[in-house]
Amino acid sequence: MVELNQLVQLLAIARCGTISATAEQLHLSQPALSRSMQKLEEKLQVTLFDRQKNKLTLNQTGQLTVDQARRVVDQARDLVDRVRAFDRSQRTLAIGSCTPAPLWELAPLVSRLYPEMTIASEMKDPQDLMEGLREGLYQFVVLPHPVEGEAFYCFPFEREQLYFSLPPAHPLSGAKGLYFEDIDGESVLLLAQIGFWREVCRQKMPLTRALVQNRQEDLEELVQASALPAFVSDLAMKWGGRPENRVVIPILDPEATALYHFVCRREARKGLAPLIQQIKATMA
Amino acid sequence: MVELNQLVQLLAIARCGTISATAEQLHLSQPALSRSMQKLEEKLQVTLFDRQKNKLTLNQTGQLTVDQARRVVDQARDLVDRVRAFDRSQRTLAIGSCTPAPLWELAPLVSRLYPEMTIASEMKDPQDLMEGLREGLYQFVVLPHPVEGEAFYCFPFEREQLYFSLPPAHPLSGAKGLYFEDIDGESVLLLAQIGFWREVCRQKMPLTRALVQNRQEDLEELVQASALPAFVSDLAMKWGGRPENRVVIPILDPEATALYHFVCRREARKGLAPLIQQIKATMA
DNA sequence: CACAATTACGAGGGTCGTAAAAATG
DNA sequence: CATTTTTACGACCCTCGTAATTGTG
Numbered sequence A, B: 001m002v003e004l005n006q007l008v009q010l011l012a013i014a015r016c017g018t019i020s021a022t023a024e025q026l027h028l029s030q031p032a033l034s035r036s037m038q039k040l041e042e043k044l045q046v047t048l049f050d051r052q053k054n055k056l057t058l059n060q061t062g063q064l065t066v067d068q069a070r071r072v073v074d075q076a077r078d079l080v081d082r083v084r085a086f087d088r089s090q091r092t093l094a095i096g097s098c099t100p101a102p103l104w105e106l107a108p109l110v111s112r113l114y115p116e117m118t119i120a121s122e123m124k125d126p127q128d129l130m131e132g133l134r135e136g137l138y139q140f141v142v143l144p145h146p147v148e149g150e151a152f153y154c155f156p157f158e159r160e161q162l163y164f165s166l167p168p169a170h171p172l173s174g175a176k177g178l179y180f181e182d183i184d185g186e187s188v189l190l191l192a193q194i195g196f197w198r199e200v201c202r203q204k205m206p207l208t209r210a211l212v213q214n215r216q217e218d219l220e221e222l223v224q225a226s227a228l229p230a231f232v233s234d235l236a237m238k239w240g241g242r243p244e245n246r247v248v249i250p251i252l253d254p255e256a257t258a259l260y261h262f263v264c265r266r267e268a269r270k271g272l273a274p275l276i277q278q279i280k281a282t283m284a
Numbered sequence C: 001c002a003c004a005a006t007t008a009c010g011a012g013g014g015t016c017g018t019a020a021a022a023a024t025g
Numbered sequence D: 001c002a003t004t005t006t007t008a009c010g011a012c013c014c015t016c017g018t019a020a021t022t023g024t025g
Helices: A004-016 A019-025 A030-044 A060-091 A101-113 A126-135 A196-204 A216-225 A234-240 A273-283 B004-016 B019-025 B030-044 B060-091 B101-113 B126-135 B196-204 B216-225 B234-240 B273-283
Strands: A049-051 A056-058 A092-097 A118-123 A140-143 A152-166 A188-191 A210-213 A230-233 A247-250 A257-265 B049-051 B056-058 B092-097 B118-123 B140-143 B152-166 B188-191 B210-213 B230-233 B247-250 B257-265
Touching: A004 A019, A004 A030, A004 A060, A019 A030, A030 B060, A056 A060, A060 A092, A060 B030, A060 B060, A092 A101, A092 A126, A101 A118, A101 A140, A101 A152, A101 A234, A101 A273, A126 A140, A126 A257, A152 A234, A152 A273, A188 A196, A188 A216, A188 A230, A210 A216, A230 A234, B004 B019, B004 B030, B004 B060, B019 B030, B056 B060, B060 B092, B092 B101, B092 B126, B101 B118, B101 B140, B101 B152, B101 B234, B101 B273, B126 B140, B126 B257, B152 B234, B152 B273, B188 B196, B188 B216, B188 B230, B210 B216, B230 B234
Parallel strands: A092 A118, A092 A140, A188 A210, B092 B118, B092 B140, B188 B210
Antiparallel strands: A049 A056, A140 A257, A152 A230, A152 A247, A152 A257, B049 B056, B140 B257, B152 B230, B152 B247, B152 B257
């Protein structure tokens, strides 16, 4: 059997032209490379080079060997990449969610149940999530609606209620409840990574300009420093506390309430059984 | 870069099941193989086996690696085969001929002109010869007819005349010339390796039973020991002498005369130029 | 004379086999 | 107790680098 090493060296020679230049590029001495190619020729029982004392060029057989070697070496490299990627995918549990809130509860739960796994979470549109689930990109996803069909297993597990966060001086700060359209048209402070809620906001408050902040801290500072409306939710307050110096008013539209559904492929249900059991026990 | 060696060993383990059995099959000690797989895992930065102190089985990543390794190893083996085959084809000059006679003259000529080449000659139907020429199986072929078309280079270079070889006691032994049909119906002695002539014989003497001999010596002995008709040709007599105790009578049908044509692919003409020149000089 | 390739030779690293240990059915 | 895997250790081979040789532009 030929050595991959020697094939790589042969490819390098085909690139560089001379043994000396190649040896330098490979961090090898010329004699070593020269002998290595002689060994390769012995193994193949074939002459690969035209040797003219001073000059060395690939002959026709050598050219063919280069072509063949390229395929083998590429495939060997692919092997390494694929094996590592597969191994990584074996050790990672990828979760897709339409909003951040469910992950706050789910992530600790998952990492406690599968301590050897690395948890990867991602936020996407519900549509992309379903596609990713079909392709095996996610072990499970969280959607704001149920999923029909034999191919999937699905159950609701958590509810999130959206609120307006208004400064006390705001004209509507005394209301017991508000609708999206009550605030529509005012500029609103928004966090970037809110997933699905971003779309709800666009739909229900088409006239509003969203002042999107990438970082949580920046948002909080602006909430304190400005008189602009913002959003919070029951889950956000549960994990992050109530915003200071703000009145919190529930939004009465049905779109302001999301019922999150756990969705996985039917085949994956068995492997996720302990997690599913735990979710149902914790959140029911 | 992984070692092909290790991949081969991994494949063997996948076949044999245990390290011990595999080591024996590979003529290796168990410890050596065990360490080799550990090295492979280190190289890949991946765990390939479930180890249970006493037992060792491929895990999922291992299975994937086996699949990938099979492809790489197969391709590496193909490389060796293809390179050797190509190298051999570079050093062999393959001639296809429809009958043996042209080779008697051609073979020495070719081997003198290309002393580093090994000469391979083969006898086939004209149809197969043309196909082989197109596929590159032959550098050139000898046909009993010209070939049209831009893709080929073709010229006639030798003529062969067929004779009946009859015992003096044969009723027709006094004839100055004979036709195939004069003998048709009699059993005839024939040599196996006469290529194209065999077909001519079948066409022109449909009633005759051919007593085919595989070896030249056997034929000669039977020609002497029997009263059966046989064939010779001017070329055969030129190289092998006249048959003893036989009268030789020319066959008058036009099919009993073959005009041999040299045919090569147009692209190959340049490489064969010295040979073509020599043939034209010698045989014209 | 600079440069390219090959040959000669000693040093170092890697792989092998034997021996021993640990664990299982 | 036989079987399987892993660890320990010494021997050997193989490849590497340095140095020297040969040949070319």
